[in-house]
Structure formats: structure tokens, C-alpha cells
């Protein structure tokens with residue numbers, strides 16, 4: 322029995338009077354899929370309950386952090402214990418070194434790490450560091466990759482910027498955008514051309530190793546290795562933005578899965594276990610330029626916050642248990658195969674891109690390998706898919722250009738229910 326969305330609609334209307342667009346992050350508003358957002362009352366395991374009492378199998382997982390599901394008992398217990406000592410000190414704690422060591426142990430290319438409060442802070446700070454270290458200004462990013470909302474990265478960006486049709490935001494001065502060079506993802510030839518022309522001015526290439534902000538796109542074989550080779554050749558730094566992929570596609574991240582060693586890595590989401598966290602780290606020599614060890618300034622009142630760090634430690638402790646990523650793979654494969662079959666049964670030709678526990682259904686029959694091909698997806702069909710699934714109790718990201726995330730809390734039964742829902746929604750769309 323569906324309870325309708327009355328209370329959500331009411332709360333949304335009220336919120337819109339006080340908060341721009343009624344939300345604190347754009348994609349939450351359901352703008353690109355029509356309708357209005359559901360307001361959440363509670364999360365438990367893989368299930369969300371909204372304020373009208375409807376329940377959903379959740380594939381958003383707070384946009385990636387909740388790889389263990391909502392309210393994992395170990396994380397809750399750790400947080401409760403942490404509350405006994407305090408919520409913030411603005412002074413160092415041993416916990417920060419514990420988390421830093423865990424991260425460094427998981428990432429072979431990382432010698433040192435600095436904790437911040439969000440993915441945006443991580444990428445913004447990593448770019449400043451790359452510029453300070455190389456004494457160059459230009460950066461290269463790939464169209465459709467999203468690296469948070471710092472000015473120089475909000476250019477042809479993915480995620481909400483893409484689904485709201487403002488990939489390059491007003492408010493970004495032309496003089497800032499000038500230093501950002503855009504390149505197509507998975508296209509080494511174009512990147513080679515860019516380096517031949519401007520290589521001496523390029524401080525860094527920043528990349529989502531498995532883009533998840535224009536839907537999900539696997540890196541072509543050799544693409545990441547090519548980035549490493551080209552950046553090295555021209556003395557530019559390679560920054561791998563693993564805010565989404567870190568501890569998601571493998572323990573460590575995509576750089577472990579694809580065996581590529583960046584100069585700097587950005588992290589967020591999972592390493593905060595659902596609390597606000599980000600991090601950037603890399604080679605000792607480069608990280609030694611960060612204040613107070615070196616001259617590149619970066620700071621934060623709440624950085625290394627004990628609650629966030631505690632949730633991160635508890636999460637990584639569980640993720641490093643043997644077999645965890647195999648389990649995630651099995652669950653994700655089950656969903657992918659089921660969805661493929663459901664689409665085939667409905668007579669729909671769709672593209673399913675999946676890397677580990679990141680999955681995306683594109684409403685196109687052509688392979689999706691970059692921003693241009695992702696943009697060909699029929700977003701109206703996606704909107705129908707999203708709305709149909711929501712009504713059947715499956716909570717997907719409310720935009721074509723996002724990933725679905727599997728968690729360890731999803732049961733086979735819930736995955737099969739998801740497939741069943743997709744079966745009937747695909748058939749409705751086909752009609």
C-alpha cells in the first residue's frame with residue numbers, strides 16, 4: 322500500500338520558503354525527473370522510510386558513503402562512544418592518525434594525507450597544492466567529470482550541474498575558467514594534442530578514474546595508464562579524484578583496481594562513514610608543501626572532526642575484512658544481470674554500465690564511453706523509469722547522470738524485488 326506523498330510535498334513547500342529550491346544540494350530537488358522530493362524520516366540497512374511512511378530500497382546511499390547501509394551497528398556504536406569524549410576540539414587527536422594510517426596503508430601511492438570536510442575541499446586543495454608545487458597554473462579536467470563546486474572545476478562539470486543544464490556556472494569568472502582546459506574522457510589522442518600545445522603550463526590533470534557523475538563510465542583499457550605517462554612526460558601532476566570510487570570499487574579505490582599510481586588522490590564519502598569528510602594525499606615530497614609543513618595554505622575549523630573520523634575508522638575496519646568486495650561484486654552482478662534481463666523481456670535496448678558496485682542504466686542503445694555519448698541518453702525515459710521505480714519502492718538517484726550504489730546491506734531478496742519492479746516499469750515505458 323502506497324501512502325502517497327502529501328507530507329513530503331508539504332515539507333518541500335515549506336522548505337522552499339527558507340532554503341533555495343527547498344534543498345541543500347541541487348539534485349535532491351528531483352528537478353530533472355519532475356515531481357518533488359521525498360523527505361526522509363529514517364534509514365536502516367538498505368531501506369529508507371519517508372515522512373509519509375513509504376519505504377524504499379535505497380540505491381543512493383547518501384550518494385555513495387553508505388557502503389555498509391544505514392546505521393550499521395558497529396558505526397553507530399563507535400559514534401555513541403565518541404560522543405562521550407566530545408564533538409570537536411580544534412586540536413589534534415590520536416584518531417586522526419589512526420584514520421590517516423588506514424588510508425595510507427590502503428593506497429600504495431600515498432605517503433601522507435590531510436583530512437578536510439568534503440570532496441569539494443579535497444579537490445580544491447589538491448589543485449592549489451599542484452599549482453603551488455609545480456608553479457604552473459593550468460589544469461586539465463574531463464567533460465562530464467564532477468569534482469565538487471570550486472570555481473575552476475565547475476566547468477563542463479557533471480552531476481547536478483549537468484542535470485540542471487548549467488555545466489559551467491554563472492559566477493565563475495572568465496579569468497578563472499581560462500586556466501581550465503577541458504578534454505573528452507577516454508580520448509588519449511586529444512589529451513596528447515593538449516599537452517603538445519600547452520604541456521609546459523599544465524600543473525595537473527584531474528580525473529574521476531571511473532566517472533560516476535555523468536552516469537557510470539568505465540575507463541577504456543590503457544586510458545588511466547596513458548594519463549600517468551603523459552603527465553610524467555610533461556612534469557604535470559596526476560590527481561585521481563576518488564571521492565566516489567575510493568573504497569568503493571576496491572579497498573583503496575580505482576587506482577588499486579587499475580594499478581595506476583597518481584601523484585595526488587582526493588577522497589571523501591566512504592572514508593567518513595556517512596559524516597562530512599574529505600581528504601587529499603599523495604607523495605611525501607608534494608604533501609610536504611602543505612602548511613604548516615610548507616607554504617601552500619589550507620586549513621579547517623572542523624577538519625579531522627572526531628565524530629567523522631570515528632565513523633570513517635569503523636567503516637574501513639569493516640571493509641577490510643576478507644571477502645567484502647567479493648560479496649559486493651556478487652550483489653551488484655545479480656542486479657545488473659536482472660536489470661539486463663528485465664529490459665530484454667520488455668523489448669528495450671538499453672546500456673548498462675557497471676564497475677564493481679557502481680551501476681547505471683542509460684536510455685540509449687549506443688555504447689556510453691564519454692560525455693557526448695552519455696548526453697544521448699533519453700532523459701525523459703529515464704524520468705519515467707525513476708518515477709515508476711520510486712512508486713514501486715525503489716529509491717534511485719533522481720537524475721540520469723548519477724550512479725546507483727550497491728551496499729553490503731542489500732539482501733538478495735531486496736535485489737530481486739528491485740528487478741521485479743524494473744520488469745514492470747520497463748514494460749510500462751515500452752508501451
Ligand code: PMP
Nearest residue numbers: 439440441467468469562564565
Ligand atoms: N569528486 C567526486 C568524484 C564526487 O563524486 C563528488 C561528489 N559527488 C565530489 C568530488 C564533491 O564532493 P562533496 O559533494 O563532498 O563536496
